[in-house]
Amino acid sequence: MTEPLIYDLSSPGRKGVSLPAVDVPETALPEGLVRKELPLPEVAENDVVRHFMRLSQLNYSVDTGFYPLGSCTMKYNPKVNEDMARLPGFALTHPLQDPDTAQGNLALMYALQDWLMEIGGFAAVSLQPAAGAHGELTGILIIRAYHQDRGDKERKKILIPDSAHGTNPASTTMSGMDVIEIPSDARGNIDLDELKKHCDERVAGLMLTNPNTLGLFEENVQEVIGLVHGCGGLIYGDGANMNALLGVVRPGDLGIDVLHYNLHKTFSTPHGGGGPGSGPVGVAEKLVDFLPDPVVGIVDEGDEDKPPLYGFITPVKSIGRVKAFHGHFGVILRAYTYMRMLGKSGLRAVSDYAVLNANYLLAKLRDTYKVPFDRICMHEFVAEGQWDDAPDIHALDIAKRLMDYGFHPPTNYFPLIVPEALMIEPTETESKESLDAFIEAMLAIAKEAREDPDILKSAPHKTLFGRMDEVKAARQLVLCCRPLYLDKPDNK
């Protein structure tokens, strides 16, 4: 089933596109600055269409089937969002045109900032960060700037629970701060005694994922936040799991000072095969002045006859720009469409049914798969993909076997604190029927693990491709249409 590379379809002299003739007098090309070779493919439009069409057919996607990938919130991506993002009045606007001529865009961004503030319980929101990890970096830089501004320059410790996503420690290091890992207790919460040991005058903040990556709401959340605030630190909230909290609890009300949202998880914008996402950041009152430059504000209130005039505003102590222009406007627009349609009651229902679906799966699977921290979960839960009586089977085998049953596997081997983790997040957009089909497959696989383990070890069988040789990929690097010779003398 291998599809040739686009370069393999090339034939000298073939063209894929028709372009107009030059309608102005020509100018001599700059001497010595013109390239001799342009090694691009030469293919017809039809070749391009068929090639990428065939490639698309090698993908599993939300629109193909159930995708219970934990921590990724693979919910249905509404089609109307796609159409709205392509309206010429939005898609053909230039980021540097006078804001007075882009009032539609600014009104939309202002409203989305406002809704995210309301949902998160924050005083202001920036839409600039391009993704969740980008929002994290922004948030940590804001925390750093806050302490610096107060002359509190020794605060360099960021406390991070051991269940946190890897981006948390990486963002911290990038911002020049030090990572201190805090272990979890037997119920999957942050260990309070351990936390206390680290709460001192050098703490800049704590990064909290809540619900945590086990899918559990931190039972000690108020004590944790109290301890950190008590020693002068701030709380960063990783909003990756906001799908459980819409209209249920506002992170700002819990005392979280800064949080990133993932529009591509919670607010239905598509994941695009790994981006583009969007990671807006919300902040409490005391951090408003530090937000990235710029935010959308009202520059003229207007009156009965005149609508308000929106414009870009630079926060007075801004950490600076985190991205060119104004964020992923096309993604922001999709999230706006979704939130506008769902409204207050619809957004609350999102969380209710996301949590119901997760608990339904948990209830049906807990007798077959060990669930290490077993209590009512939020929008996802983590099970172990291993059994004492099937010693050769790993989470990976279960994941691969699920493909044969027509499902995308759950996230595996994350969070790191659960052995052989299978992290399952169904989202609210799946029906009871699709959950039941998944349960049936999971139970069948557990049975196969004992009776016919080889069928798991060698899975998948029904997909167009089998397991890949990842060791070969890393050892003999081929990263483009020619091999890479890492042992070449000038590459040492």
Added chain:
Amino acid sequence: MTYIPHTDKDRQEMLAVVGVDGLDDLYEAIPENVRFPDLNLPDPISEMEVTQELQALSEANLEVFHTSCFLGAGAYNHFIPSVVDHTLRRNEFYTAYTPYQPEISQGTLQAIFEYQSLMVQLTGMDVSNASHYDGATALAEAVILALNHHRGKRNKIVISPAIHPHYRQVVRTYTQGMGLTIAGDEKYETEPKDLVKMLDEDTALVAVQYPDFFGNITDLSALGEAAHASGALFCVVVNPLALGMLVPPGDFGADIVVGDGQPLGISLSYGGPTVGIFTTKDKYVRKMAGRLVGETVDNRGQRGYVLTLTPREQHIRRDKATSNICTNQGLMALASAVYLSVMGKQGLRKVAELCYHKAHYTAERIDALKGFTLWNTHPFFHEFVVKCPRPVAEINERLLEWDILGGYDLGQEYPDLKDHMLIAVTEVIAKAEIDDLVAALEEVSND
């Protein structure tokens, strides 16, 4: 309920299985004092109503189809062949996640591998990653690569003032906690040859833009040689579309090439999402941040692709990772790959030349106008600067009456370049529109 398929019967049955009476009972772990806030949000509306509302909102904007757009400055109005968006609309591409399960993600993986290959060929480098958020963040990642390469022993970077102002701002934001000295962009008139003098044994990286922010194309090989002589890495920020015509940075010694892929088949969309290009030499591949797709075989002997060298990344290395980057810009990288495929060798060259000729014709016509002077002294690509007889904002306001979106007011970011307009001309601008611009500028300068 919108997008939620549950019937009342489903809900009742499922609650019973879970063992709770109602949906509210699922949230007992949440402190009662903050549970169920009454949110001030609008009520739901239907799909039909939302399309009407958004259509109206979109019509409150001026857009480039009904105007002649001479505004560029890092975002360009180019022709996008239909096949690009038709590919992006394939559900299997846009509703998939990161290809962590290669058996069922070969579409995304091979498309990214092809994107990497196309970027390598376009920039003349050895390797490309799967992309960054945009050109600005790609430049920031280049700075971080250089600092890691020197293992913290070099703490200065030299950047040209003719790099996009937003890009330079993002570099400063990213590095504010790193104790770095940033030099070179204090004065707008500093040229690449002046940057040579600023290189020393503490310089980790020197970065320039090509064509630069003012449109200039200059021979950068001397700067590259000087950078290497001082032990610094040499980074070139490119407009990838210009590379359809210009000598690629790989040919004049670049160690890292970054840029924004927006000109390659990505709609303006008010500045995002786009794609951040990042290519480098073989020897830096393990220090490069971001995802990478590599070729391998599956257990049936078929050629296939996987994400590779993941031990560099944050989910494994955590606080020791080279970057916190997690995602790439998968769908936007796909757009660029489709665009470059359909444009091909001849098409991309032709688009670049159309831009070049039209921009030069425009510059010549405006330079002949009383009160306007062409500022560039180097060859330029599709963008150039004119000194105007009046403030740029005033001129642009008048141009709107002619349905012309005027150029970028350089005084906003370069105070010494007050009354200087940066004008971009792409292939979509017809000669008649250029002639209109010239007539309008003449009229505006006379009143």
